Amino acid sequence: MASAPHTPASARTSTELQSVLWFDPAKILIDGQWRPCASGHVLPVENPSTGQVMGQIARGDAADIDAAIDAARHAFEGPWGRTPAAERGRILMEMSKLVQQRAEALAMIEALDVGKPLHQSLNDARALARYLEFYAGAADKLMGTTIPYQHGFTVYTLREPHGVAGIIIPWNYPMQILGRGVAAALAAGNTCVVKPAEDASVSTLAVAAIAQEAGLPAGVLNVVTGLGAEAGAALSEHPGLDHLSFTGSVATGQRIQAAAGRNVVPVTLELGGKSPHIVFDDCDLDDAMPTLVGACMQNAGQTCSAASRVLVQRGLYDEVKHRMADMYRGLVAGPAIDGHDLGPLISARQKALVGRYIEWGKAELNLAAEGSIRPDASPDGHFVRATLFSEVPPDHRLAQEEIFGPVQVLIPFEDEADALRIANGTVYGLIAGVWTRDGGRQMRMARQLNVGQVYLNNYGAGGGVELPFGGVGQSGHGREKGFEALYGFTRIKTVTARHG
Numbered sequence: 001m002a003s004a005p006h007t008p009a010s011a012r013t014s015t016e017l018q019s020v021l022w023f024d025p026a027k028i029l030i031d032g033q034w035r036p037c038a039s040g041h042v043l044p045v046e047n048p049s050t051g052q053v054m055g056q057i058a059r060g061d062a063a064d065i066d067a068a069i070d071a072a073r074h075a076f077e078g079p080w081g082r083t084p085a086a087e088r089g090r091i092l093m094e095m096s097k098l099v100q101q102r103a104e105a106l107a108m109i110e111a112l113d114v115g116k117p118l119h120q121s122l123n124d125a126r127a128l129a130r131y132l133e134f135y136a137g138a139a140d141k142l143m144g145t146t147i148p149y150q151h152g153f154t155v156y157t158l159r160e161p162h163g164v165a166g167i168i169i170p171w172n173y174p175m176q177i178l179g180r181g182v183a184a185a186l187a188a189g190n191t192c193v194v195k196p197a198e199d200a201s202v203s204t205l206a207v208a209a210i211a212q213e214a215g216l217p218a219g220v221l222n223v224v225t226g227l228g229a230e231a232g233a234a235l236s237e238h239p240g241l242d243h244l245s246f247t248g249s250v251a252t253g254q255r256i257q258a259a260a261g262r263n264v265v266p267v268t269l270e271l272g273g274k275s276p277h278i279v280f281d282d283c284d285l286d287d288a289m290p291t292l293v294g295a296c297m298q299n300a301g302q303t304c305s306a307a308s309r310v311l312v313q314r315g316l317y318d319e320v321k322h323r324m325a326d327m328y329r330g331l332v333a334g335p336a337i338d339g340h341d342l343g344p345l346i347s348a349r350q351k352a353l354v355g356r357y358i359e360w361g362k363a364e365l366n367l368a369a370e371g372s373i374r375p376d377a378s379p380d381g382h383f384v385r386a387t388l389f390s391e392v393p394p395d396h397r398l399a400q401e402e403i404f405g406p407v408q409v410l411i412p413f414e415d416e417a418d419a420l421r422i423a424n425g426t427v428y429g430l431i432a433g434v435w436t437r438d439g440g441r442q443m444r445m446a447r448q449l450n451v452g453q454v455y456l457n458n459y460g461a462g463g464g465v466e467l468p469f470g471g472v473g474q475s476g477h478g479r480e481k482g483f484e485a486l487y488g489f490t491r492i493k494t495v496t497a498r499h500g
């Protein structure tokens, strides 16, 4: 038999992944032990740039979730519950240092597994390090209060961790979302059971391995990989949980909240949006232009806070449209490890979902411009062209529904009232960007926009670990990031002493 003339692509990608891994991704972490899941079943690890299978993760289920919750409970009631806040902070700081040291390996894992262009996955790894650093520093600065009360009483509050926190992570920013959840939960003194997304689990396992190296005691952070309907559902329904955090789709968020409701545990939901840029005639357009496009095209539009609607006042509308269209024509999608503007979407399913919106748009709307796909990109990669539609009616489904792909809509508006009506006219409310030099208008818009974050003459502020983040309406509730996340991961106990 003749030997193969070259290494097949599948073997190449699996070798690339194996060469950066220092742990076995087919194992889950429970009580400090790496083990196969109870059923022994596995799921494929796919490279979205090529469609190739690079390895396997465990397909954990309810049995593994039971074991993980037991371990987390044991750790909470045992050593972790007695660990001083400053020591919790030191361990998180050590994790942060190790994440920084391994940032390039983590970025490569994410580029291969999630399809993120390398510069973006490196940014995610650094953001994870920054979350760990921020919450490391905050751990011993979380305090209760004393409350003036009647004569003869002393009243104070204790800020206590909930206990066992369940954290369900989506595939779009695995490291950042892991960071903002786990770092805050641990800093506040909780223990965690994490269920990463089935198509993007490898970096979470890597971070769990790093946590062990950093000295996090057994059972404090447990990771069970598996399907949403199996491991995810088992985690969200588990009566042993004390708090649940979820980032993902509205439909799954509704199930999660119902499950948390049955167990009467607090839940934080971050469910995406249809966030607007609002561009007024008096803005500094040269300053705004790169952000108008970049804030949606980042991660190929698979971002909860993607600015997928661009509302432009009439006086600037044509100019914005032409300048954005020019930029779109230059946007290239290609394999993540080559660092293009856009990587692939996460899966064939996501590509099909986004493709339907593009078809509806092409049939019913004005196509302003499209980008391209690198001609030699694998036909089995999940690439989608950057696509811009213009003069989109605000009630059109492309202006109302979260697409979660590289698709942006341009909507003209007349005045401030019109802009507000359109901006607030979806079921979502996550973030908004307002571009204007008029200070009074900035303040009015900031007050009246129905969102969790408003950006004036910027958008997203590079992720802003310090900045409380979360939605209103179907974008969810509860706040992550900043100090607010620590309040979410703790509860208040009021102690009232009568001493005469």
Ligand code: NAI
Residues within 6 Å of the ligand: 168, 169, 170, 171, 172, 195, 196, 197, 198, 226, 227, 228, 229, 231, 232, 233, 234, 236, 247, 248, 249, 250, 252, 253, 255, 256, 270, 271, 272, 273, 303, 304, 350, 353, 402, 403, 404
């Ligand atoms: P999803 O919401 O189903 O998945 C997110 C996470 O939830 C994954 O870890 C998944 O395994 C888990 N999950 C799924 N079903 C579950 C269940 N019944 N119980 C517990 N956990 C469960 O999102 P999916 O299907 O991957 O993406 C579909 C759409 O969701 C996207 O097109 C996008 O619009 C939206 N989405 C929004 C995100 C955001 O950042 N807000 C992130 C990911 C998706």
Ligand code: MG
Residues within 6 Å of the ligand: 045, 046, 047, 048, 112, 113, 114, 199, 200
């Ligand atoms: Mg993958």
